[in-house]
Amino acid sequence: MKVLVPVKRVIDYNVKVRVKADGSGVDLANVKMSMNPFDEIAVEEAIRLKEKGVATEVVVVSIGVKQSQETLRTALAMGADRAILIEAAADVHTDIEPLAVAKLLAGVVKEEAPGIVLAGKQAIDNDMNATGQMLAALLGWSQATFASELAVEGDKATVTREVDGGLQTISVALPAVVTVDLRLNEPRYASLPNIMKAKSKPLATKTPADYGVDVSPRLTVVKTTEPAGRKAGVKVGSVDELIAKLKDEAGVI
Amino acid sequence: MQFGLNEEQQMIVATTRAFVENELFPHEMEVERTGHLRMDLVREIQKKAIEAGLYAANMPSDVGGAGLDTLSWLLYERELGRANYALHWTCVARPSNILLAGTDEQRQKYLYPCIRGEKWDCLAMTEPGAGSDLRGMTASARREGTDWVLNGTKHFISHADIADFAIVFMASGEEETPRGRKKLITAFFVDKGTPGFTVREGYRNVSHRGYTNAVLEFDNCRLPESAILGEVHKGFEVANTWLGATRLQVAATCLGRADRALQHAIRYAAERRQFGQQIGKFQGVSFKLADMAMELKAAELLTWEAAWRFDQGSVTEADMSMAKLKATEVLAMIADEAIQIHGGMGLMDDLPLERIWRDARVERIWEGTSEIQRHIISRQLLREHGA
Numbered sequence: 001m002k003v004l005v006p007v008k009r010v011i012d013y014n015v016k017v018r019v020k021a022d023g024s025g026v027d028l029a030n031v032k033m034s035m036n037p038f039d040e041i042a043v044e045e046a047i048r049l050k051e052k053g054v055a056t057e058v059v060v061v062s063i064g065v066k067q068s069q070e071t072l073r074t075a076l077a078m079g080a081d082r083a084i085l086i087e088a089a090a091d092v093h094t095d096i097e098p099l100a101v102a103k104l105l106a107g108v109v110k111e112e113a114p115g116i117v118l119a120g121k122q123a124i125d126n127d128m129n130a131t132g133q134m135l136a137a138l139l140g141w142s143q144a145t146f147a148s149e150l151a152v153e154g155d156k157a158t159v160t161r162e163v164d165g166g167l168q169t170i171s172v173a174l175p176a177v178v179t180v181d182l183r184l185n186e187p188r189y190a191s192l193p194n195i196m197k198a199k200s201k202p203l204a205t206k207t208p209a210d211y212g213v214d215v216s217p218r219l220t221v222v223k224t225t226e227p228a229g230r231k232a233g234v235k236v237g238s239v240d241e242l243i244a245k246l247k248d249e250a251g252v253i
Numbered sequence: 254m255q256f257g258l259n260e261e262q263q264m265i266v267a268t269t270r271a272f273v274e275n276e277l278f279p280h281e282m283e284v285e286r287t288g289h290l291r292m293d294l295v296r297e298i299q300k301k302a303i304e305a306g307l308y309a310a311n312m313p314s315d316v317g318g319a320g321l322d323t324l325s326w327l328l329y330e331r332e333l334g335r336a337n338y339a340l341h342w343t344c345v346a347r348p349s350n351i352l353l354a355g356t357d358e359q360r361q362k363y364l365y366p367c368i369r370g371e372k373w374d375c376l377a378m379t380e381p382g383a384g385s386d387l388r389g390m391t392a393s394a395r396r397e398g399t400d401w402v403l404n405g406t407k408h409f410i411s412h413a414d415i416a417d418f419a420i421v422f423m424a425s426g427e428e429e430t431p432r433g434r435k436k437l438i439t440a441f442f443v444d445k446g447t448p449g450f451t452v453r454e455g456y457r458n459v460s461h462r463g464y465t466n467a468v469l470e471f472d473n474c475r476l477p478e479s480a481i482l483g484e485v486h487k488g489f490e491v492a493n494t495w496l497g498a499t500r501l502q503v504a505a506t507c508l509g510r511a512d513r514a515l516q517h518a519i520r521y522a523a524e525r526r527q528f529g530q531q532i533g534k535f536q537g538v539s540f541k542l543a544d545m546a547m548e549l550k551a552a553e554l555l556t557w558e559a560a561w562r563f564d565q566g567s568v569t570e571a572d573m574s575m576a577k578l579k580a581t582e583v584l585a586m587i588a589d590e591a592i593q594i595h596g597g598m599g600l601m602d603d604l605p606l607e608r609i610w611r612d613a614r615v616e617r618i619w620e621g622t623s624e625i626q627r628h629i630i631s632r633q634l635l636r637e638h639g640a
Contacts, residue, residue: 034267073260074267189272191306192319192329195264 001115001152001174003046003055005080006105007039007062009071010125023223026125028092035071038120040078042180044187045150046118047079054152055115057081061108063101065089069203076198077190083203084108088215095126100208100215102134107211109139114175116157121146121179132179142172146181256557262325269307269332276301277336277344284463285608290339292415298344299370309368311347316360317368323498324560327505334506335513338612339463343415347502348374351420351440351495354483363418363442375416377407377469378492385625387422387489388436392471394423399478401425403441403449403471413452413467418444421469422488438488441480449474460615462608498563500573503620504556504580507613508549511584514609515545518591521598538594545587552576552583571633574626581616582623588613 011017012032020027035043049055060075061084062068072083086104088096096104109117122129136143148167149160152174161168162181172178190198208215236242246253258266276298284290302308311326312318321329333341348367352374355364366372383390392405403423413419425439443450455466483491519542522533532538556576562568588610592599599606617623 070260070263074264077264077268189268189305189307190264191304192265192268192310192321193306193314195261195268195306196314196320198264199261 001055002057002059002112003049004105004109004112004114004117005039005042005046005058005060005075006101006117006119006131007043007060007071007075008036008120008123008125009033009062009064009068010036010123013037013124017226019224019226023225024221025093025095025224033067033071033092035074036120036123036125038122038124038180038182040120040187041182041184042118042120043075043078043080044185045180047188048185049116049152050079059084059112059114061086061105063088063096063104065092065094067092072203073198074190076201076203077195078188079194080201082201084206085203086206086208086211088208096215097217097219098128098130098134099218100213101131102138103213104208104211104215105131105135106138107213109135116152116174117141117177119177119179121181132177136177139175139177142174142176143178144170144172144176145179147178148181148183150178150180150184258328262328265321265325266328266332268305269329270335272302272305272307272345273332273336273341277340280340281337281605282602284337284339285602288457288462290343290463295343298340299346302345303370307345308370309346309348311350312368313353316353316364323501323563324557327501327556327560330502330505331509331512334509337463337608338461338506339465342412342464343373346370346373349376349420349496350498351376351482351491354491354495355442356479358479359442359482366417372417373412373415375410375413375419376496377410377413377419377421379409380406381408385622388438390422390424390436390438392421392423394425394439394441396425397475401439401441401476401478401480403443403474403476405471407469407471408455409466410455410469411466412464413469414454414465416445418442419469420482421471422492425486425488428486437486439485440482440488440491441476442482443471443474443476443480447474447476458615460612497568497573500577500620500626501556501559501563503616504552504559504576507580507584507616508553508556510609510612511549511552511580511587514584514587514591514606515542515549517604517606518542518545518587518594521595532594541590541594545590548583548586552580555579569633571630574621574629577620578623578626578630581613584609584616585613 010033011026011028012034015032018027043060046055046058050058058080059082060072060080062072063086066087069085072085076083117135119132132145133143144159144161146162147159148162151158155174156171157174157176157178158169158171159178161170236245280294299308306319310319310321310329314320333345352364352367367374378387380390380392392407394401394403407421421441421443422438423441424436426437427434428437449472451470453468453470455468522538522542523531525532559568559572559576562572592606592610595606598604
């Protein structure tokens, strides 16, 4: 069984995000970019499926600017076998919307015929949390989102989902789209020998036109604002005063 | 010459930095405060380093290393250099390149076990009476039949306490040269436990807590001819051939620590408020930061250029000395100024600055003092003019 893992190049989670002066989005010029952390977990899980003998090949795909190649190389260095880059934007500030991404992925799925698509539950840049679900709908496949455990057996996958207030375990028929959550695994380090090997692994470059998909935006960003700065705290004189403030002003007790 | 890092180099940096931050940083305080690195901790981290392919990555790929070019290797060294020295050297060891000079039999016995993490090596040259003037060594090797008999004392021998064997340089004779009589040097492998070979605890010192030095004593220590590394009387040739880039290694580890100190200083200057504003807005602080960043970049460029020349085969002794000299002196400056920007807090061991400052001191001394480096640089300048 082949596993397909979509990976997105996003602003590194350690970077302090700055909004562009015109409010059109986040400034990405000369900013450190990395693989979306949830996608890294998906890549790790796919490699583990291969190590267990469940998967035969791990294919990673990225949609975006040319530099997404670096993200794909990281996935190859972790242990993925092959990569596909769909060059869909020229400017690093162009974000391809979930529906266009899902349509492109559906095109890749038709070509590659994977038994399972393992995706991050969302990208940490725009937090859409929609691509996996849309892809499953477009394909007419089963879906299991927010996976914190995954077991594949025969033509079924058992997935433990992280839902509000607890866990839910479901069984889905394969092929399926599974989106992964934070606690599924701890991604490995891309080992030095694998980094050196990554260069010789195949990386195919495609365009949205190859899949007949229009990636022009359907959403308009009206405004982007930074979170409100934290206000200075106050010192309280006694426990009674603290309790009164928590009750009356903060309303938390 | 191109200045950007390629994809592989970026990934090497990313992996090594993540490893250093996740696996080494959390244990620094323990090592710094106890002055001791627990062997169970070493084994735990070593296992992870081997899995990540970081262990002995300085070695060529045909012997089990990562097969990195010199620049990539130094980028890896810079990242490791951010952490406590004992932790990164012991848990993510880089066996000495000189082990590559061994015969097949010596490689089996020493090189491969070091690369697999089963043995540690150490190098012994320095003596109480022979520091910068290595040819002044008095510890000697004397031929007796087919054997060699070693006598004398070596000191300041780094991590000899945990090493399984030492590569020891001994005066094995003398020769007449146009500039007078010169000692001939031979290198030997000496296993721990060889009769007549004793390793004694060394000195407590200011830099690199947990990273020990030892005194090696040889008292009629008898070795077979097969213990010689390289050829008889050719110890310096072996060292010069295989240890050439160690100055760049020192430079690179210093760059890592200097960057760590600089990043602390920048963050603190942007956060700390005095007299109603961030202290970074005072010129007295901001100009320091500008100078620190500029000097660090200068040191980096010298080091990366020397690395690039090393792979081109055009590196000179002066290139490597300049990189080592600049990087070690910039580290000292940055560590000192980072503490100045932090004020009293910079001296507390809750931050890594006081130890970076202490650790910086040895860097201007080992692998050739700053004065020896200046001598090497100026000698190259003057030699072609006949001076």
